[in-house]
């Protein structure tokens with residue numbers, strides 16, 4: 001019987017930037033032995049397991065199957081919000097943001113090349129066409145000409161999202177790198193050990209953060225500023241500018257989204273077409289939805305968005321906040337404080353559960369975005385920390401079990417409309433929390449835990465595999 005999860009060895013090796021041969025040399029075994037361990041065809045000995053924990057700087061539990069580690073999940077803090085709010089081209093943090101970043105870093109380091117060839121492997125090759133990976137790479141290298149090839153046959157690759165970038169000058173190859181898009185817009189270079197970024201926050205439970213803020217009479221965003229770097233506020237202002245820019249572009253854009261579903265961009269008409277019976281409330285809903293559609297459509301079109309907390313859920317937070325800025329005249333700084341509050345909620349979810357549709361379904365993406373937007377709105381309204389928590393809790397609770405089953409694997413149906421619905425839900429959650437907060441029974445930490453467990457139990461056909469639910473519909 002297998003006592004370790006073979007995929008965990010591969011994950012750790014890649015995170016450390018080691019090839020199978022290099023890891024084998026460190027352990028005194030062949031690269032074929034490492035390959036067999038990673039495929040689950042054999043197991044490392046106890047002595048090798050101890051060596052692996054030393055090389056990867058992890059404890060032995062890291063190699064146990066998830067079901068065994070779940071109950072012992074140990075979290076020691078949280079990363080910077082800069083790692084949550086990432087700026088880049090949609091529609092997918094792994095299939096477009098990561099490759100975009102790799103392309104940008106390559107051209108910055110090799111300004112003299114006059115032609116670039118990129119070869120995509122694994123999942124990048126299989127689904128890169130639908131996600132527009134090639135279009136994003138070509139746009140990033142422009143005006144330098146670039147050719148993108150999809151290699152779906154090579155299987156000996158270090159990571160499912162691997163790409164090779166070749167730089168040429170006057171027909172001669174002058175540079176080559178192999179990069180892996182490891183998720184969330186992050187990349188890793190083959191054979192290059194990258195130090196893990198440190199935790200910026202020692203607390204990782206909402207209850208602890210709330211106690212700390214109450215004891216010092218500060219708001220959540222002030223707690224974040226105590227922990228982040230001096231450049232953090234500038235970065236958050238940039239995040240807000242990019243969010244607003246995506247809304248502006250989206251409500252002025254028309255046409256058909258790429259990918260073959262023939263989905264029409266609707267933000268512009270939603271923004272400008274009044275319902276016949278329109279009251280102030282239905283107008284508010286329509287405008288908030290138009291803003292959410294705007295960002296969702298820009299994301300689906302491969303344009304620049306901010307992960308909040310992911311590309312697929314990028315429209316919820318900006319839609320709620322921008323509507324408030326227009327309606328009530330909140331300053332950019334007030335909005336940034338609300339964004340930081342939302343970031344703490346998103347970071348708690350990311351740290352204690354997941355923000356990945358592939359890992360926990362859409363509850364982890366749009367559900368998390370709704371929870372973030374509710375906490376941001378509660379902060380904008382100046383509600384106290386208990387009401388902020390309750391707003392975020394209601395918003396998350398009523399997304400539990402939400403599946404990820406986009407049609408044809410494109411981040412379009414149901415994703416774009418779902419952002420709009422979640423934005424309206426966030427507003428309602430704050431309204432409920434403001435009136436009912438003193439009778440609540442469930443904490444935000446409780447709901448985050450429930451989300452993780454629900455996501456773990458969700459059948460894999462509902463976790464971004466395009467095998468179940470709506471994804472079975474043929475259009």
Ligand code: SF4
Pocket residue numbers: 312313356357358361362363365366403404405406411412414415418464
């Ligand atoms: S359905 Fe899946 S791809 Fe679409 S927003 Fe939700 S988690 Fe993301």
